[in-house]
Each structure stands twice: as C-alpha cells, then as structure tokens.
Amino acid sequence: MQHNRAPPPAYPEKLTIALLGKKIQIKKFIGNLILNDQGYFTSESDTLVVRENISVRVINTPDFFDAECPTPDQRIIDFMALSHPGLDLFILVLDPENAREEEVVGQISKLQDVFGEQITKHLVVMFQDRERLHALAHLKEIFNVLLVVPDHLPSQCRDWCQRGHPFVYQYKDYSQDVVLRRKAAIEKRRANNNCGSGDPDETGPATLKHNFATAAPISPSVLPIPDTIFNIVLLGLTGTGKSSSANTILYTGRSKQDIMPFRSEASSIPVTNICDVRVMNKPFGVPVRLVDTPDFFSEDLRNPEAHLEKCRRYCQPGRGVVLLVVQLGRFTDGERGILPKLEKRLGWRIREETILLLTHRDDLKGDLLSHVHTHPDLRGLAEMCGLGFHAFNNKLQDNKQVIKLVKKIPNYKQLFPKIAKKEDNPCHLS
Ligand SMILES: Nc1nc2c(ncn2[C@@H]2O[C@H](COP(=O)(O)OP(=O)(O)OP(=O)(O)O)[C@@H](O)[C@H]2O)c(=O)[nH]1
Ligand SMILES: [Mg+2]
Missing domain, CATH: 3.40.50.300 (P-loop containing nucleotide triphosphate hydrolases)
Structure with missing residues (x-):
C-alpha cells in the first residue's frame, strides 16, 4: 500500500542571535533558555562562544562594555567574523548590578558607537523583571528599542526578529577586509581541526555542527532609523x-x-x-x-x-x-x-x-x-x-x-x- 506522505513543513530559517551584557551567568541562562536545554552554555568564562540547535544559533559575546579590556577591538572583530555578514537579533541581557538608567543608556550608546545607530532596530533590552522594565520604560522612546522580560523564550525571539530585516554590518570603524580575513582564519582552523569549533576562545563540543555556509542569507536593511537625539x-x-x-x-x-x-x-x-x-x-x-x-x-x-x-x-x-x-x-x-x-x-x-x-x-x-x-x-x-x-x-x-x-x-x-x-x-x- 502506498502512503501519500506530504513533505515535512519547511523549517523556518535558522536565526542568529547575539547575547550581549556584562554578566556571563545571566547570558548563559538566557542562551540555554533560547536553545531549550540547559546543557549548551556551561563555561563560567565570558568568552566568545557559539551554540546552536536546529532552529537557532546563539553567540555569547564577551563583555564589550568592560573599559579595562586590553583588546576590545579584537573581541569585536572576532564577533563580527563569527556572525558575518550580520545577524537577526542582539539581546542586551541586563543584570541587577548594571541596570541603572545611566548604565543601560551607556551600554546602548556603546553598541550604537560600535555597530552603528541602526543596531537599535535589531536590539532588545532584556530586564530581569517587569518592575525594572517599567522604571526605564522611557528608553523605548529614546532609542526606539524593544524592552522585554524573558517570558516565552525561544518563541519570543522569532517575534522580536520580525521587526525588520536582519542587521548587516556597516564597517565604519572596522575594516571589512580584516573581518573577512579573520573569518577565513577561523574557518581554516575549524577545517584543520575537523572536529574543533574554530571559535577564537571556544572549547566545548556543542558547536561542532555550526557552519557559516548554512547561515540564512541576509539581505541589507534599508531604512535608517531617524535619529531624534x-x-x-x-x-x-x-x-x-x-x-x-x-x-x-x-x-x-x-x-x-x-x-x-x-x-x-x-x-x-x-x-x-x-x-x-x-x-x-x-x-x-x-x-x-x-x-x-x-x-x-x-x-x-x-x-x-x-x-x-x-x-x-x-x-x-x-x-x-x-x-x-x-x-x-x-x-x-x-x-x-x-x-x-x-x-x-x-x-x-x-x-x-x-x-x-x-x-x-x-x-x-x-x-x-x-x-x-x-x-x-x-x-x-x-x-x-x-x-x-x-x-x-x-x-x-x-x-x-x-x-x-x-x-x-x-x-x-x-x-x-x-x-x-x-x-x-x-x-x-x-
Ligand atoms: N575651578 C574650576 N575648575 C575647573 C572648571 N572646569 C574644569 N575645571 C578643572 O580643570 C581640570 C580639567 O578638567 P577636565 O574637564 O578633566 O578637562 P578635559 O578638557 O576633559 O581634559 P582631557 O580629558 O584631558 O582632554 C579638572 O581638575 C577640573 O576640575 C571650572 O569651571 N572651574
Ligand atoms: Mg576629558
């Protein structure tokens, strides 16, 4: 007997999401919630790490806001290389110690400085609870940015991504050549190791399957955000x-x-x-x-x-x-x-x-x-x-x-x- 099987539904495009913020413990927790398993992000060190399942690729970024970091440019270039040509969503994960207005504004402004003002169109600022979110609700208007609390991750992430096209790097402060060279070096290292992750600071096994070639094609974002500041x-x-x-x-x-x-x-x-x-x-x-x-x-x-x-x-x-x-x-x-x-x-x-x-x-x-x-x-x-x-x-x-x-x-x-x-x-x- 012949079964007339319908083809399985096409899987929606895999999302690439970057986690930003100062505290690795909270970023780790959110990363694992998005990936639906607490076993993906396990390391205590705040390094550049990629973990992915069938529908989402999550990049933990080390603290870009650390004024003491001796090599901030290297961290940023590595991150851009890993997420080239861009990504779907940035999540700024706030922790209670760094959630005062000045600090949040400073972190968003720094991200605008590094990645361009359009980043806010692709950025959600994640508070730990609604009370803190409401206290800073006016930032939504100032930066045109989504303020959220983790509620129904990972499905929320898809909703947040629907705000516009994926984010594409503009290469204002960082040369595209340098980023592409770094990307090639990482891929080469991964190919040589065969089973190695290839990530600059990555050691865990869960990244074995991630592959730039499988990343969803990204089309440029067209409308710049009017800067009302x-x-x-x-x-x-x-x-x-x-x-x-x-x-x-x-x-x-x-x-x-x-x-x-x-x-x-x-x-x-x-x-x-x-x-x-x-x-x-x-x-x-x-x-x-x-x-x-x-x-x-x-x-x-x-x-x-x-x-x-x-x-x-x-x-x-x-x-x-x-x-x-x-x-x-x-x-x-x-x-x-x-x-x-x-x-x-x-x-x-x-x-x-x-x-x-x-x-x-x-x-x-x-x-x-x-x-x-x-x-x-x-x-x-x-x-x-x-x-x-x-x-x-x-x-x-x-x-x-x-x-x-x-x-x-x-x-x-x-x-x-x-x-x-x-x-x-x-x-x-x-
Ligand atoms: N009395 C007095 N001192 C001032 C005044 N404005 C600045 N100062 C002092 O001048 C010194 C230098 O001020 P800054 O604001 O750090 O100078 P800056 O132009 O930012 O210097 P750089 O960051 O090195 O370029 C500090 O000790 C200030 O307290 C003022 O109106 N009156
Ligand atoms: Mg000064």
Missing part, C-alpha cells in the same frame, strides 16, 4: 574642561548620585582618551546625547583617526551643536586657529554650529564680555563661532548657566519645549 559635542584641547562641562550639563535637573559622570580631573596628561557618550532623558524636552572627546591634537592620543571617525557621526551639520571649550585666562598657542584646524580634521565646517564655551568662570572677577573684548585672540575665536560664546563655572551645580547656554541655539524653542515653557513659568526647571 540632539547632539552636544565638546571639542577642545586637553585640560580645558570638556569633561567637567559635559558633567555640568549632565547634572541638569538631577542629583549627582543618579548619573555616571564623565571622568574629569587635574592632570598633566590627557584624561579622556576616547569619544565617550551619555544620553540624557529629555532634560529640556527632547533626548540629548552628550559627546565628550579627547584632544584630537594630542600626541599622546592613540589611533586619533578612529576617534575622529566616531566624533564625525555626532557633529554632522543640523544634528546638534558643538561646544569649543577653552579655559578662561589660559589661551594657548595651540588654540590659535583651532577652529579651522578642527574643521580640517573633521572634514567639514562646524563654525556655524559652534559655541565657544569658556570654563573657569569662577576665576574671572570682572565682566565676561569686556574680558573677551580686551583679549584679541579670544575675541577673534569668539567671532568665528557662529553661535557666540558663554562661560561655565564647573565647580557650581547650577542649571541656570546650562539653560543660558542652550538658549544660544537659534531654534531652541522648537528644539527644547521645556525651556520655552520655563520662560512662561520661571519656576520650572531652575
């Missing part, structure tokens, strides 16, 4: 007070315990060595991204081009304002012609969107305007800055000096409705 980028020479000024802005309307400040201190060598980012949740009505930068002219700065590239993303015309920071009473030779020099390094004019921000206002006894007018170099620089000049006393936590600064932005009333409101009601915000 207003950028404030601080530029200037070392020690002028960029990080302190960024902190003065960061403190607006908030107590110091609630924020993770930029590192700032008196030092004979540069303190800030990377472009560092914090996102503020609508301090004046819209979200604001603060970008602290290193001194791009410092001879101590390693790989300045990579940091400049990061900075360029945030000071594109029409997307924010540049604060050119100079210390009052300390105009140096390096600051002569600094604005055109910065424009040359960045590759376009920024002067129309620049405010000259003078720090150490507390050292000035007299009137700011007459000080600037009586110092020809300072005056020349102030005249070159399209949005004028302003002074901060960074030793003072004073919202008023920040609001006065923001009012130098021509369309601040449209941009920052809360400030316009404050003009009607002066008690608001101050």
Whole structure:
C-alpha cells in the first residue's frame, strides 16, 4: 500500500542571535533558555562562544562594555567574523548590578558607537523583571528599542526578529577586509581541526555542527532609523574642561548620585582618551546625547583617526551643536586657529554650529564680555563661532548657566519645549 506522505513543513530559517551584557551567568541562562536545554552554555568564562540547535544559533559575546579590556577591538572583530555578514537579533541581557538608567543608556550608546545607530532596530533590552522594565520604560522612546522580560523564550525571539530585516554590518570603524580575513582564519582552523569549533576562545563540543555556509542569507536593511537625539559635542584641547562641562550639563535637573559622570580631573596628561557618550532623558524636552572627546591634537592620543571617525557621526551639520571649550585666562598657542584646524580634521565646517564655551568662570572677577573684548585672540575665536560664546563655572551645580547656554541655539524653542515653557513659568526647571 502506498502512503501519500506530504513533505515535512519547511523549517523556518535558522536565526542568529547575539547575547550581549556584562554578566556571563545571566547570558548563559538566557542562551540555554533560547536553545531549550540547559546543557549548551556551561563555561563560567565570558568568552566568545557559539551554540546552536536546529532552529537557532546563539553567540555569547564577551563583555564589550568592560573599559579595562586590553583588546576590545579584537573581541569585536572576532564577533563580527563569527556572525558575518550580520545577524537577526542582539539581546542586551541586563543584570541587577548594571541596570541603572545611566548604565543601560551607556551600554546602548556603546553598541550604537560600535555597530552603528541602526543596531537599535535589531536590539532588545532584556530586564530581569517587569518592575525594572517599567522604571526605564522611557528608553523605548529614546532609542526606539524593544524592552522585554524573558517570558516565552525561544518563541519570543522569532517575534522580536520580525521587526525588520536582519542587521548587516556597516564597517565604519572596522575594516571589512580584516573581518573577512579573520573569518577565513577561523574557518581554516575549524577545517584543520575537523572536529574543533574554530571559535577564537571556544572549547566545548556543542558547536561542532555550526557552519557559516548554512547561515540564512541576509539581505541589507534599508531604512535608517531617524535619529531624534540632539547632539552636544565638546571639542577642545586637553585640560580645558570638556569633561567637567559635559558633567555640568549632565547634572541638569538631577542629583549627582543618579548619573555616571564623565571622568574629569587635574592632570598633566590627557584624561579622556576616547569619544565617550551619555544620553540624557529629555532634560529640556527632547533626548540629548552628550559627546565628550579627547584632544584630537594630542600626541599622546592613540589611533586619533578612529576617534575622529566616531566624533564625525555626532557633529554632522543640523544634528546638534558643538561646544569649543577653552579655559578662561589660559589661551594657548595651540588654540590659535583651532577652529579651522578642527574643521580640517573633521572634514567639514562646524563654525556655524559652534559655541565657544569658556570654563573657569569662577576665576574671572570682572565682566565676561569686556574680558573677551580686551583679549584679541579670544575675541577673534569668539567671532568665528557662529553661535557666540558663554562661560561655565564647573565647580557650581547650577542649571541656570546650562539653560543660558542652550538658549544660544537659534531654534531652541522648537528644539527644547521645556525651556520655552520655563520662560512662561520661571519656576520650572531652575
Ligand atoms: N575651578 C574650576 N575648575 C575647573 C572648571 N572646569 C574644569 N575645571 C578643572 O580643570 C581640570 C580639567 O578638567 P577636565 O574637564 O578633566 O578637562 P578635559 O578638557 O576633559 O581634559 P582631557 O580629558 O584631558 O582632554 C579638572 O581638575 C577640573 O576640575 C571650572 O569651571 N572651574
Ligand atoms: Mg576629558
């Protein structure tokens, strides 16, 4: 007797999911839930590991947020090589110790820095419980990102992936050639070992079956996410007070315990060595991204081009304002012609969107305007800055000096409705 057997239903395409976060124990737990078996991720060490079953491939990524890591680029390149040309979903797995607003914002911003702003379209931020999720629910709007709690893994993952096309690497900071070479080296190692995993740090047996050739083809994502965050980028020479000024802005309307400040201190060598980012949740009505930068002219700065590239993303015309920071009473030779020099390094004019921000206002006894007018170099620089000049006393936590600064932005009333409101009601915000 002949059975008319229907072919088995086609299995949906295998998903590739990356687990991000600071704590291996929690990432391991979530990875095993997604794969439906607690035996896949077992190692205690936070290394790059791939595990897969018939429907999902899960990549545990080591902590990309660890500022102490000596080889962050290598970790990122290895990860990109293992997931080339891209992947379906990133899950940022939060742990209770790293789930404060500043930390979550810092982690999302870092991911945007490394993988591009579009990552949020493919990112879910996983909280341990609904209470913590609700406390940070506004991040959904700021970053256009899904906030979730693990509930019905792994089926939830497929729903989350349906938000758009898979994510494809853009190769802004990392060369595609380098990633492809690394990928080839890993595959070669795997072929040589035959039964070895080939993963850079991988030792377990469960990865034997994973194979790049079987990964689902990935089509490029088409629509960039509109960036609704207003950028404030601080530029200037070392020690002028960029990080302190960024902190003065960061403190607006908030107590110091609630924020993770930029590192700032008196030092004979540069303190800030990377472009560092914090996102503020609508301090004046819209979200604001603060970008602290290193001194791009410092001879101590390693790989300045990579940091400049990061900075360029945030000071594109029409997307924010540049604060050119100079210390009052300390105009140096390096600051002569600094604005055109910065424009040359960045590759376009920024002067129309620049405010000259003078720090150490507390050292000035007299009137700011007459000080600037009586110092020809300072005056020349102030005249070159399209949005004028302003002074901060960074030793003072004073919202008023920040609001006065923001009012130098021509369309601040449209941009920052809360400030316009404050003009009607002066008690608001101050
Ligand atoms: N009194 C006073 N000190 C300030 C003011 N602004 C900054 N400082 C001090 O100046 C020093 C350098 O400030 P930073 O903000 O770290 O300078 P930076 O421009 O970020 O320096 P790098 O990161 O090295 O490029 C710190 O000791 C600050 O406390 C200010 O308005 N008044
Ligand atoms: Mg600094």
